[in-house]
Amino acid sequence: MEKIIVRGGNQLNGNVKVEGAKNAVLPVITASILASKGNSAIHDVPVLADVYTINEVLRNMNANVHFENNTVHVDASNPLTTEAPFEYVRKMRASVLVLGPLLARYGHAKVAMPGGCAIGSRPIDLHLKGFEAMGAHVHVGNGFVEVESNGRLKGAKVYLDMPSVGATENIMMAAALAEGKTIIENCAKEPEIVDLANFINKMGGKVVGAGTETIRIEGVEELHGTEHAIIPDRVEAGTFMVAAAITGGNILIENAVSEHLRSVISKLQEMDVTILEENNGIRVLGPDILKPTDIKTLPHPGFPTDMQSQMMALMLCAYGTSVITETVFENRFMHVEEFRRMNAKMKIEGRSVIIEGPCELQGAEVAATDLRAAAALILAGLRADGFTRVTELKHLDRGYVEFAGKLAALGADIERVNEEGDPVKLNVQSDGLHAELN
Numbered sequence: 200m201e202k203i204i205v206r207g208g209n210q211l212n213g214n215v216k217v218e219g220a221k222n223a224v225l226p227v228i229t230a231s232i233l234a235s236k237g238n239s240a241i242h243d244v245p246v247l248a249d250v251y252t253i254n255e256v257l258r259n260m261n262a263n264v265h266f267e268n269n270t271v272h273v274d275a276s277n278p279l280t281t282e283a284p285f286e287y288v289r290k291m292r293a294s295v296l297v298l299g300p301l302l303a304r305y306g307h308a309k310v311a312m313p314g315g316c317a318i319g320s321r322p323i324d325l326h327l328k329g330f331e332a333m334g335a336h337v338h339v340g341n342g343f344v345e346v347e348s349n350g351r352l353k354g355a356k357v358y359l360d361m362p363s364v365g366a367t368e369n370i371m372m373a374a375a376l377a378e379g380k381t382i383i384e385n386c387a388k389e390p391e392i393v394d395l396a397n398f399i400n401k402m403g404g405k406v407v408g409a410g411t412e413t414i415r416i417e418g419v420e421e422l423h424g425t426e427h428a429i430i431p432d433r434v435e436a437g438t439f440m441v442a443a444a445i446t447g448g449n450i451l452i453e454n455a456v457s458e459h460l461r462s463v464i465s466k467l468q469e470m471d472v473t474i475l476e477e478n479n480g481i482r483v484l485g486p487d488i489l490k491p492t493d494i495k496t497l498p499h500p501g502f503p504t505d506m507q508s509q510m511m512a513l514m515l516c517a518y519g520t521s522v523i524t525e526t527v528f529e530n531r532f533m534h535v536e537e538f539r540r541m542n543a544k545m546k547i548e549g550r551s552v553i554i555e556g557p558c559e560l561q562g563a564e565v566a567a568t569d570l571r572a573a574a575a576l577i578l579a580g581l582r583a584d585g586f587t588r589v590t591e592l593k594h595l596d597r598g599y600v601e602f603a604g605k606l607a608a609l610g611a612d613i614e615r616v617n618e619e620g621d622p623v624k625l626n627v628q629s630d631g632l633h634a635e636l637n
């Protein structure tokens with residue numbers, strides 16, 4: 200089993216470049232199969248396990264997919280099969296995002312029902328409600344969800360009970376090829392939604408209002424391949440912002456987009472972290488003494504749940520009591536137990552965690568419980584006394600490119616090793632890595 204070993208105490212300084220956003224690239228790659236003619240070239244794609252998984256899902260459906268030099272080329276002009284088996288959905292829930300495009304193009308899609316996961320139960324009822332409103336029939340049974348329509352989907356008015364990111368994306372993709380107009384109300388406003396809408400529009404689609412709470416989609420008869428560059432990853436950027444803050448360092452996070460990070464910037468400033476918006480990114484300077492603060496996770500533009508565990512690591516080092524309230528996922532505190540192994544003092548009360556800082560963090564062997572928890576434990580290790588060993592790196596590899604390598608380049612004493620203790624350098628150049636990452 201591979202581990203990341205970090206010895207705390209080093210201040211991090213220098214520049215780091217943010218990759219394309221995982222949560223933008225996955226829906227964009229699935230949207231590319233809406234095109235019945237022409238190739239799509241998707242640029243600035245991060246070399247992540249999740250990208251390999253979605254590429255495999257598409258290949259399995261008979262699309263032609265090629266991934267090289269951070270560009271994914273998709274040719275979906277062949278007739279596609281319309282099923283994504285459990286093997287993929289188990290690895291990555293975002294595989295359900297093929298439902299909308301397949302249903303719109305072929306009138307049929309079948310995907311293994313995603314189960315619960317470490318952060319909550321994560322149902323897809325809102326996705327299905329949207330498809331039904333557009334005239335599809337939904338059948339759930341034997342571990343699968345199957346959606347079917349008689350002929351073309353019909354544009355409809357869909358109100359989402361909560362602004363689900365995945366439901367907004369799936370319904371937007373389905374509506375792109377539907378007959379007539381679809382209006383999605385109370386939809387998600389995340390920057391990744393805007394990126395997907397831009398991609399669909401470049402394919403010949405007619406989507407307006409992405410980034411607001413109402414999206415209007417005028418369905419078209421056919422979409423074509425196009426070229427698109429993915430937006431920078433705001434969660435990776437936020438993670439490096441915390442790395443600067445927790446080590447009292449000075450890091451320029453290149454490519455970070457401040458408009459995507461307003462809530463994170465504001466909370467870091469409350470903790471006395473200095474944030475400078477520069478031409479090519481965001482510079483973050485950690486203070487000698489961190490102040491406590493409170494956060495409540497919310498849909499965008501509220502504080503992102505995907506930054507909750509990294510902020511928890513930072514709050515452990517602040518002087519005073521901080522409170523985190525998680526409202527997006529019902530069970531996203533699995534990392535609390537792991538932090539406790541590092542001498543963290545905190546208490547879970549319902550949907551909140553009360554953190555009594557500053558804690559004298561101690562190095563320990565800890566297991567990543569999800570993708571962001573993996574990063575958060577490594578961040579805590581940067582500050583802890585002695586060596587922290589983080590296992591279950593499959594979570595980290597879903598969403599961070601060369602995380603240990605990037606931290607080492609900034610001055611961290613960190614190494615990724617295999618079972619024998621030999622250093623592991625991920626060769627992140629080609630699809631050949633797929634087996635290794637899984």
Ligand SMILES: CC(=O)N[C@H]1[C@@H](OP(=O)(O)OP(=O)(O)OC[C@H]2O[C@@H](n3ccc(=O)[nH]c3=O)[C@H](O)[C@@H]2O)O[C@H](CO)[C@@H](O)[C@@H]1O
Pocket residue numbers: 221222223225293319320321322323324325326327361362363364365366387498504505527528529
């Ligand atoms: C690949 C990707 O982009 N993943 C992101 C996406 O996940 P994802 O798209 O799965 O998250 P959603 O916005 O859909 O989920 C938000 C909440 O809505 C609930 N819900 C969702 C759909 C549904 O049909 N019914 C329902 O009840 C979920 O259980 C959850 O409690 O947004 C989350 C919230 O910002 C992020 O943490 C994930 O990193």
Ligand SMILES: C=C(OP(=O)(O)O)C(=O)O
Pocket residue numbers: 222292293318505570571598
């Ligand atoms: C929860 C996350 O991703 P996913 O929805 O792909 O599990 C995340 O990126 O933190």
